[in-house]
Amino acid sequence: MDIIQSAMEMGLNQLTEHLAKEFLKGFGLPVTREFRVTSLEEAKACSKELGMPLVLKVDSPKIAHKTEKGLVITNVASQEALEQAFQELQNKHPLQEDEAILVQEMVEGKRELAMGLIRDPQFGPCVMFGLGGIFLEVLNDVTFRVAPLDMSDALEMLEEIRSHKILGQVRGMPEANKEKLAKMLVTLGEIGLNFQNIKEIDLNPVILRGSEPVIVDALIVLNRNE
Amino acid sequence: MDLLPLLKPRTVAVVGASDDPSKLGFHVMKSLKTWSYKGKIYPINPNRTFVMDTPTFRDLAQVDDLIDLAIIVVPNKRVEWVIGQCLEKNVKSIVLITAGFKESEGKEGALLQERLKDLVGDRIPVVGPNTFGLVSYHHGLNASFTPEFSLVPPGGAAIISQSGGISHLMAFLAMEQGLGLSYVVGLGNRLNVDFEHMLYHLAEDGPTKVAGLYVEGIEEPKRLLKAIKDVSDRIPVVVMKAGKGELADKASLSHTGSLAGSQKNYRFGILQSGGFVVEDVQSFLDLLKAYEILAPPKGNRVAILSGQAGPGIVALDACEDYGLSVKPFGKKTLSEIEEIIPPMAFRSNPVDLGPLWYDQSALVEIVKKVLKDPDIDAILFLMMFASANVNSIPALLEGLLDKRPEKPIFACIVAPKDIWQKEIKEGEAKGIFCNFSTPERAAKACAGMLSLEKRRYRI
Numbered sequence: 133m134d135i136i137q138s139a140m141e142m143g144l145n146q147l148t149e150h151l152a153k154e155f156l157k158g159f160g161l162p163v164t165r166e167f168r169v170t171s172l173e174e175a176k177a178c179s180k181e182l183g184m185p186l187v188l189k190v191d192s193p194k195i196a197h198k199t200e201k202g203l204v205i206t207n208v209a210s211q212e213a214l215e216q217a218f219q220e221l222q223n224k225h226p227l228q229e230d231e232a233i234l235v236q237e238m239v240e241g242k243r244e245l246a247m248g249l250i251r252d253p254q255f256g257p258c259v260m261f262g263l264g265g266i267f268l269e270v271l272n273d274v275t276f277r278v279a280p281l282d283m284s285d286a287l288e289m290l291e292e293i294r295s296h297k298i299l300g301q302v303r304g305m306p307e308a309n310k311e312k313l314a315k316m317l318v319t320l321g322e323i324g325l326n327f328q329n330i331k332e333i334d335l336n337p338v339i340l341r342g343s344e345p346v347i348v349d350a351l352i353v354l355n356r357n358e
Numbered sequence: 359m360d361l362l363p364l365l366k367p368r369t370v371a372v373v374g375a376s377d378d379p380s381k382l383g384f385h386v387m388k389s390l391k392t393w394s395y396k397g398k399i400y401p402i403n404p405n406r407t408f409v410m411d412t413p414t415f416r417d418l419a420q421v422d423d424l425i426d427l428a429i430i431v432v433p434n435k436r437v438e439w440v441i442g443q444c445l446e447k448n449v450k451s452i453v454l455i456t457a458g459f460k461e462s463e464g465k466e467g468a469l470l471q472e473r474l475k476d477l478v479g480d481r482i483p484v485v486g487p488n489t490f491g492l493v494s495y496h497h498g499l500n501a502s503f504t505p506e507f508s509l510v511p512p513g514g515a516a517i518i519s520q521s522g523g524i525s526h527l528m529a530f531l532a533m534e535q536g537l538g539l540s541y542v543v544g545l546g547n548r549l550n551v552d553f554e555h556m557l558y559h560l561a562e563d564g565p566t567k568v569a570g571l572y573v574e575g576i577e578e579p580k581r582l583l584k585a586i587k588d589v590s591d592r593i594p595v596v597v598m599k600a601g602k603g604e605l606a607d608k609a610s611l612s613h614t615g616s617l618a619g620s621q622k623n624y625r626f627g628i629l630q631s632g633g634f635v636v637e638d639v640q641s642f643l644d645l646l647k648a649y650e651i652l653a654p655p656k657g658n659r660v661a662i663l664s665g666q667a668g669p670g671i672v673a674l675d676a677c678e679d680y681g682l683s684v685k686p687f688g689k690k691t692l693s694e695i696e697e698i699i700p701p702m703a704f705r706s707n708p709v710d711l712g713p714l715w716y717d718q719s720a721l722v723e724i725v726k727k728v729l730k731d732p733d734i735d736a737i738l739f740l741m742m743f744a745s746a747n748v749n750s751i752p753a754l755l756e757g758l759l760d761k762r763p764e765k766p767i768f769a770c771i772v773a774p775k776d777i778w779q780k781e782i783k784e785g786e787a788k789g790i791f792c793n794f795s796t797p798e799r800a801a802k803a804c805a806g807m808l809s810l811e812k813r814r815y816r817i
Contacts, residue, residue, distance in 0.1 A: 254577075254578065254579050254580065255579065255580065255624075255627060256580075258626075275626060276626040277626055277627075277630050278583070278626070278627050278630055281630075285630055288629075
C-alpha cells in the first residue's frame with residue numbers, strides 16, 4: 133500500500149499516528165474521526181465538524197509515546213479551551229515541517245483495551261491482545277497468537293486475559309462486540325503477513341464506546357534494516 | 359526416518375559394553391539384561407570375551423547379524439569412528455549416550471556434533487548425544503543407563519524430554535503415582551531426532567494414549583507447533599516448557615514488543631496448535647495420568663460426591679477456580695438421591711455421602727444414578743479413610759467393575775499405607791477412576807483435560 137511504501141522511501145522509522153490510522157482504516161479497522169491541522173483556524177473549523185469534547189495531540193513521525201511527553205491534551209470542551217490547548221502544544225513542541233496538530237474526537241468509554249503486532253525471530257508475525265491504557269504495562273495482562281489467526285484463535289484470546297470479564301456486561305456497560313474485536317485481531321495478523329516492512333504495531337488504547345471498539349491511538353513502526 | 363528399529367529393535371549392539379560399574383557401559387548392559395528384552399544383545403568390547411555372561415565382539419563389523427539399534431557409550435573422541443562403523447554396517451538406528459558435544463562449554467564439542475550431523479544426515483535416526491537413552495516399555499527394551507526405569511509399569515503415557523534429570527524425576531514419580539508409561543525418551547542434543555519426529559511416531563503408536571513433552575529450548579519452534587497441529591486430533595499433547603523463551607527484541611519501540619519478551623514459554627503457540635501447556639511437573643504427570651486412565655469429560659458440569667463434607671467444600675472451591683461448573687442436580691437425580699440419603703446431609707451437589715458409611719450398596723447406587731444424569735459430565739469422588747468406612751471403596755469397585763463408566767471419575771481416595779491400595783490400583787487399571795492425592799489435583803486434572811480437548815477439536 134502507498135502509505136507504507138512512501139514512508140519507507142522517505143526514510144521514516146514510524147508512521148505518524150494519523151497516517152497509521154489512515155492505513156488501518158483501509159482494512160476496515162475502526163479508528164477515531166480526526167483531522168491534521170497546522171493552524172488554529174483550521175482547528176476551530178474541525179471542532180465544528182467533530183463536536184466537543186476533543187483531544188489534541190502532536191502528530192509526528194518521530195515521537196512514539198506522546199502521552200509520556202505531555203504532547204496529548206484531552207477533554208478539550210470549549211473554544212477557549214481549544215485555543216489554550218493549541219497554544220500549549222505549540223509552546224511545548226514547536227512544530228517542524230513534517231509535524232502537525234491532530235484534532236480528534238474524544239471517545240467516551242471506560243474500558244481501554246490494547247492490540248498489537250510484533251515480528252518474532254522464530255514465529256514471525258504475532259498478534260497481541262490485552263488490557264490497555266495505563267494498565268498495559270503495569271498488569272501485563274496480555275496474550276499472543278502466531279499469525280495467521282482464525283476467528284476461533286482470536287475469540288479465544290479475548291477469553292484468555294485475566295481481566296476478560298471486562299468484555300462482558302459490567303456496571304451497566306453493554307457486552308463488547310467480540311466478533312468485531314476478534315476480526316480486528318485477525319486483520320492485524322494479515323497485515324503482519326502481507327507487509328514485511330511493518331515491524332511492530334501498537335494500538336493502545338482501543339476504547340469501547342458502548343459495545344463498539346475504536347482505535348484511539350496507533351503506532352506503526354517500520355522495518356529499517358532490510 | 360523410520361523410528362521403528364529405534365523403539366522396537368530386534369537386535370541391539372552396545373558399543374562400549376563393560377563389566378565395570380564405574381563405566382556407563384556397565385549400566386546400559388544391566389538395563390538390557392535385567393528386564394524382559396527378547397531380542398539379541400551384542401556387546402562390543404575389544405578387551406573382554408564376555409560382558410555379563412554375554413560373548414563380546416571386537417567391533418561392529420564382527421557381528422554376523424543385522425543390527426537394528428546400536429547404543430554408543432564410548433568416550434567422545436571415538437564416537438565419530440564408531441558412527442562411521444555403524445553406517446558401514448548398515449545399522450538402522452543409534453542411541454548416542456556419550457556427552458561432551460554441543461552442551462559443553464568449549465567450541466570443540468559443538469564442532470564435533472556438527473561433523474556427526476554431516477556424517478549421518480537423515481540416513482538413520484540418532485537419539486542424543488548427551489542422553490541417558492530411551493525406554494520402550496511395551497517392547498521390554500531399556501536402552502538407557504538406568505536399569506531402574508524398568509520398574510515403572512508399562513502403560514499409555516509417553517514422556518519425551520530434553521532433560522535427562524527431568525526424565526528420571528518424572529519416571530520415578532510416575533512409578534510412585536501409578537502412571538503407566540509407553541516410552542521415556544531423552545532427546546539430549548537432538549542430532550537428528552527431535553520432538554516432532556517422536557510426535558509423528560507416537561500418533562501412530564498403538565499403546566501410546568497421550569504424549570508429554572518437556573521442552574527447554576528449541577531452534578525452530580514452528581516445526582514443533584506444526585507437528586502438534588498435525589497429530590493433536592489423534593493424540594493429546596501436553597507440554598511443559600521451562601526456561602524463558604526470548605521473544606522479540608528487548609529494544610523494541612512498541613509496548614507490544616516489550617511485553618512479548620515477558621511472554622515466556624511459547625505458551626500461546628502451543629495452545630494455538632492444539633496442545634496444552636502445564637506450568638509444573640505435578641500438573642504434567644496428573645494430566646498424563648488422567649488421559650492414560652480416563653475418557654475425557656464432554657463438558658464442564660461436575661458432580662462432587664464426597665464421603666466427608668470438608669473435602670467436598672475444598673473440591674467445590676477448586677472447581678470454581680478451574681472453571682468447572684458445580685450446579686444443583688435436576689429434579690430426577692435429586693429425588694433419587696433424596697430417597698437414599700436422609701435430609702441431615704447435603705444432597706444436591708456436592709453430595710455428602712457421610713450418612714452412607716455403613717450402607718455401601720446405597721453409596722454405589724448414588725454413584726450410578728449420578729453417572730446416568732445427562733446433565734453431569736464428570737464426577738469428583740472423594741473418600742478419606744476412617745475405620746468405620748473401610749468397606750466403602752471395595753464396595754465401590756465391586757459395584758462399578760462390570761462396566762467401565764462412560765463418564766470419567768476423578769477420585770481423591772486417601773488412606774493409610776496398606777489400606778485400599780489394592781482397590782485403587784485395580785480401579786485405575788480397569789479405567790473406573792483415576793486417583794489423585796488431593797481434591798485440588800483431581801479438579802485440576804479434570805479441567806486440564808477439558809481445556810486440552812477444546813484445543814484439539816475446535817477446528
